[in-house]
Amino acid sequence: MATSKTLQDQNVRSVISVIVINESSVLARVSGLFAGRGYNIESLTVAPIPNSQTSRITIVTNGNIRTIEQITKQLHKLIPVYKVIEHQEMVEKEMVLVKFPLTENLSDISALCTAYNGGIVNVGAQMCITMITDEPSRVRHFIEATQRFHPLEIVRGGVVALEI
Amino acid sequence: MKMSGAQMVCEAIIAEGVKTVFGYPGGAIMHVYDEIFKQGSFEHILTRHEQAAVHAADGYARATGEVGVAMVTSGPGFTNAVTGLATAYMDSIAMVVISGQVPLSLIGTDGFQEIDAVGISRPCTKHNYLVRSLEDLPRILKEAFYIARSGRPGPVLVDIPKDITVDIGEFVYPQSVSIPSYKPIYKGNKRQIEKAVEAIKKAKKPLLYIGGGVVLSNAYELIRELAFKTQIPAVETLMARGVMGAENPLLLGMLGMHGNYASNMAMSETDLIISFGARFDDRVTGKLSEFAKYAEVIHIDIDPANIAKLVDVDYPIVGDVTEVVKEMLSMLDGINTDRYKVWREILRRYEDLHPLSYIDSDEVLKPQWIIERVGELVGEKAIITSDVGQHQMWAAQHYPFDRPRQWINSGGLGTMGFGFPAAMGVKRAFPEKIVINVTGDGSILMNVQELVTASEYKIPVINLILNNQFLGMVRQWQSFFYEKRFSETDLSFQPNWKLLAEACGGIGYDVTTKAQFDIALQDAISQNRVCFMNVAINRFENVLPMVPSGGALFNMMLPPKAENKGEK
Numbered sequence: 001m002a003t004s005k006t007l008q009d010q011n012v013r014s015v016i017s018v019i020v021i022n023e024s025s026v027l028a029r030v031s032g033l034f035a036g037r038g039y040n041i042e043s044l045t046v047a048p049i050p051n052s053q054t055s056r057i058t059i060v061t062n063g064n065i066r067t068i069e070q071i072t073k074q075l076h077k078l079i080p081v082y083k084v085i086e087h088q089e090m091v092e093k094e095m096v097l098v099k100f101p102l103t104e105n106l107s108d109i110s111a112l113c114t115a116y117n118g119g120i121v122n123v124g125a126q127m128c129i130t131m132i133t134d135e136p137s138r139v140r141h142f143i144e145a146t147q148r149f150h151p152l153e154i155v156r157g158g159v160v161a162l163e164i
Numbered sequence: 165m166k167m168s169g170a171q172m173v174c175e176a177i178i179a180e181g182v183k184t185v186f187g188y189p190g191g192a193i194m195h196v197y198d199e200i201f202k203q204g205s206f207e208h209i210l211t212r213h214e215q216a217a218v219h220a221a222d223g224y225a226r227a228t229g230e231v232g233v234a235m236v237t238s239g240p241g242f243t244n245a246v247t248g249l250a251t252a253y254m255d256s257i258a259m260v261v262i263s264g265q266v267p268l269s270l271i272g273t274d275g276f277q278e279i280d281a282v283g284i285s286r287p288c289t290k291h292n293y294l295v296r297s298l299e300d301l302p303r304i305l306k307e308a309f310y311i312a313r314s315g316r317p318g319p320v321l322v323d324i325p326k327d328i329t330v331d332i333g334e335f336v337y338p339q340s341v342s343i344p345s346y347k348p349i350y351k352g353n354k355r356q357i358e359k360a361v362e363a364i365k366k367a368k369k370p371l372l373y374i375g376g377g378v379v380l381s382n383a384y385e386l387i388r389e390l391a392f393k394t395q396i397p398a399v400e401t402l403m404a405r406g407v408m409g410a411e412n413p414l415l416l417g418m419l420g421m422h423g424n425y426a427s428n429m430a431m432s433e434t435d436l437i438i439s440f441g442a443r444f445d446d447r448v449t450g451k452l453s454e455f456a457k458y459a460e461v462i463h464i465d466i467d468p469a470n471i472a473k474l475v476d477v478d479y480p481i482v483g484d485v486t487e488v489v490k491e492m493l494s495m496l497d498g499i500n501t502d503r504y505k506v507w508r509e510i511l512r513r514y515e516d517l518h519p520l521s522y523i524d525s526d527e528v529l530k531p532q533w534i535i536e537r538v539g540e541l542v543g544e545k546a547i548i549t550s551d552v553g554q555h556q557m558w559a560a561q562h563y564p565f566d567r568p569r570q571w572i573n574s575g576g577l578g579t580m581g582f583g584f585p586a587a588m589g590v591k592r593a594f595p596e597k598i599v600i601n602v603t604g605d606g607s608i609l610m611n612v613q614e615l616v617t618a619s620e621y622k623i624p625v626i627n628l629i630l631n632n633q634f635l636g637m638v639r640q641w642q643s644f645f646y647e648k649r650f651s652e653t654d655l656s657f658q659p660n661w662k663l664l665a666e667a668c669g670g671i672g673y674d675v676t677t678k679a680q681f682d683i684a685l686q687d688a689i690s691q692n693r694v695c696f697m698n699v700a701i702n703r704f705e706n707v708l709p710m711v712p713s714g715g716a717l718f719n720m721m722l723p724p725k726a727e728n729k730g731e732k
């Protein structure tokens with residue numbers, strides 16, 4: 001029983017996909033489980049899976065190894081939960097929308113977005129909206145880089161992932 | 165066949181073979197009660213509080229192993245039932261609770277007696293349903309019973325809007341259930357079981373750690389066989405009392421916060437824990453970092469989430485205890501039981517060193533003596549329920565339980581007020597048994613209104629009140645850890661127990677001596693009336709041994725040595 005506690009106790013980030021049967025309260029069951037048992041949620045996205053009776057919830061969480069294991073087991077115990085995938089090797093993407101004032105240099109903003117696989121998606125009278133989709137760490141860098149263009153609003157979409 | 169939703173509820177209850185339903189009516193559930201009035205297949209017992217209805221159904225379920233059923237109305241009816249749901253949830257008891265709800269059109273409008281029942285009960289049910297259309301009702305009822313009793317059992321709530329109970333629709337009760345996302349695992353992985361058996365054969369100091377799952381799985385005979393075949397000593401949790409049988413030479417006793425010395429030392433020194441349906445609760449383990457430091461762990465549990473939740477597990481086996489032990493037994497032929505002989509001798513010395521003991525007295529009644537005396541007088545003829553506190557621990561420590569389901573208590577949630585209604589449920593299931601609720605002068609008042617129910621329906625349970633005029637368990641902690649500041653635990657303002665019982669159609673006894681106790685108990689058994697037996701016990705008696713909360717299991721406060729024989 002004596003194991004190296006240090007490794008056990010280290011916090012790890014984990015991306016978990018939960019495939020659930022579509023029913024009205026399933027999201028409440030999942031989020032309630034996290035709240036009730038004191039687990040963290042960094043981000044949570046949910047959408048129906050095409051041509052099925054199921055939806056996919058993608059959750060980014062963190063905790064020590066035992067906590068992550070408990071999270072997957074407790075999720076699995078919920079009756080409408082069909083499958084729990086704790087991602088190991090995956091493609092992981094997140095979308096971000098950022099609104100800039102038109103007083104900023106549009107071509108610089110456009111160049112920045114291009115570097116992160118995105119671009120300007122809307123230009124209005126006083127502001128423009130850009131969109132990028134990239135890995136979470138690169139999304140963080142992108143948001144840092146936007147700061148000097150005085151962004152008015154930033155919306156992150158939350159992570160989605162697929163096992164490879 | 166065409167019928168109303170209310171009729172469907174009754175038909176499902178009948179189809180599931182339920183004989184007794186406990187409940188309390190109100191606006192939202194009235195249509196169902198109207199159908200209950202018309203049918204003759206099951207009885208309904210009107211408790212005087214919804215919490216008691218749910219505990220009674222729970223007691224019925226614990227005693228029989230069948231699904232208990234309770235029925236309540238919306239709003240306050242439901243919220244009164246929540247403690248009952250949580251109590252059953254924590255101890256994995258199979259139950260279906262049916263609650264009325266405001267009509268669909270009013271849901272979300274803060275209608276009269278509307279409360280979000282599925283929202284409130286989500287964390288304290290195995291599953292719950294808000295029925296949204298009549299078409300779904302037969303399937304949901306079928307699933308509710310199936311989910312409640314399968315896998316790791318638990319309570320299921322079915323919340324039914326009033327209009328759905330009125331509407332007429334086609335009723336076919338499904339023959340079977342198919343929930344693609346719910347497939348409990350019963351058979352353990354054979355390879356894992358083989359590895360576990362190898363570990364048992366290699367161990368020097370193995371220990372059977374027996375939990376409530378063994379009771380739920382009806383596996384006690386197999387467990388006794390396993391213990392006998394291997395000659396490995398065993399400890400029981402609070403929920404498993406009776407599994408090994410008090411007379412079993414391999415049983416060390418109960419472990420944990422109020423476990424006996426030998427059990428806790430065995431757990432501290434074992435080199436292989438073989439856990440059957442136990443969940444390493446904090447009241448069992450004490451300080452986790454000091455718990456069973458030298459042991460490898462075999463953990464058998466039907467719920468994968470229980471495995472490695474609190475301690476690291478070397479041999480995880482997901483499955484029903486019954487199935488797994490059957491496999492194990494076939495692999496243990498010819499096992500060398502001498503291997504564990506030294507270990508057994510060490511443990512025997514521990515048993516002799518600090519047996520479960522107390523100092524008896526002729527001046528004042530000792531609660532331990534009372535429990536032992538009940539054991540001597542009625543023993544296996546009785547089923548014992550209990551409330552929560554010192555009396556519960558004394559009963560668990562000192563009663564000679566010889567079979568599972570003979571000891572019924574709220575272990576996980578620790579619900580004061582559980583014992584009396586639970587005893588009523590037990591007595592309804594086993595009218596020929598003597599049913600005794602061991603309770604305290606605090607706990608009994610938490611469902612005291614059930615005196616009326618028990619009188620009306622002639623449910624003659626004996627409430628044995630171990631009266632210390634204190635919230636005794638809290639008082640004990642105050643004595644030990646709060647420098648005797650007895651904040652709000654003195655109950656010396658007391659009702660007249662005898663008159664209270666009599667006022668409700670029951671019978672009362674005031675007992676202050678051993679001789680009176682024997683006479684009162686014999687009399688109570690011969691009476692066909694619910695009873696309050698008010699037994700004045702030593703006010704400052706403590707439950708010992710005790711592992712102070714958060715301390716290591718082997719650091720016990722021990723009882724004073726006495727001339728008394730060692731009990732298990």
Ligand SMILES: Cc1ncc(C[n+]2csc(CCOP(=O)(O)OP(=O)(O)O)c2C)c(N)n1
Nearest residue numbers: 553554555578580604605606607635636637
């Ligand atoms: C509903 C509820 N409220 C509070 C508690 C906390 N509690 C645990 S034991 C106890 C004292 C019980 O007193 P009593 O029923 O007289 O039993 P005794 O300990 O004196 O045997 C209390 C208040 C509880 N377990 N349940």
